[in-house]
Amino acid sequence: MGHVSVIGCGNMGSALVRGLSRTGTHTITACDVDQQVLDEIEVHCETTTTDLATAAESPIVFVVVKPDLTAAIVEDLDLSSDQTLISIAAGVPTTVLEARTDADVVRLMPNLAAATGDMAAAVSAETLTDEVADLLEDVGVFVEIDETEMHVSTAVNGSGPAFVYYFIGAMIQAGVDGGLSRDDATVLAAQTFKGAAETVLQSDASIDDLIDDVCSPKGTTIEGMGVLRESTADEALMAAVAAAERRSEELARGVEHE
Structure with a gap:
């Protein structure tokens, strides 16, 4: 399938890493500031790193950090127009991130069952691409919704x-x-x-x-x-x-x- 980066490997980020890894069709770069967190998921990754620039080399980059950190991380990544950024940040509109990156921005609300391939997710229909759809199908099921419905999705399948x-x-x-x-x-x-x-x-x-x-x-x-x-x-x-x-x-x- 290709190379994917996951930035932020706490509970949700680690679940995505494990879920994508279990398919055997992805090469994964995991990025986090906590080396211990990276050590715990190293077996599921091709590369683990604390360096944002290394994580930014993948065609598809998940940003899985706290909502109040997301915009700053996205700006620091300096992604190009031929890359895709997938944000899971609750309450952070696509427009906020689009103003900070040249990459295509996809807003996603997943849940922790991604680790076992049983994720229920909602994705903004306005920005969903076939490539991202194929990727999400590897870790569960998703529905396409209008971005205005992301708040209730966050509550229903996220929480x-x-x-x-x-x-x-x-x-x-x-x-x-x-x-x-x-x-x-x-x-x-x-x-x-x-x-x-x-x-x-x-x-x-x-x-x-x-x-x-x-x-x-x-x-x-x-x-x-x-x-x-x-x-x-x-x-x-x-x-x-x-x-x-x-x-x-x-x-x-x-x-x-x-």
């Missing part, structure tokens, strides 16, 4: 894994409280979420119809669903997504006022 982990944790604890070992409860709960998610992706049925498929009259599932439907669990989850979306909007206003 979303943490919300899912929270609910998996609750189901694990329920299993443990009922007498299962923690290891067994973890396998059963996590695989249940995984299987249910795959069913949603592969089925044309609505969520309500899928729930009804599991519920038998006077059975165990319908009893549990009665508790959920009388609770505010759905409202709490939607509120969490809304809070994350608001924070993305706040970050954007901070960048635009700099």
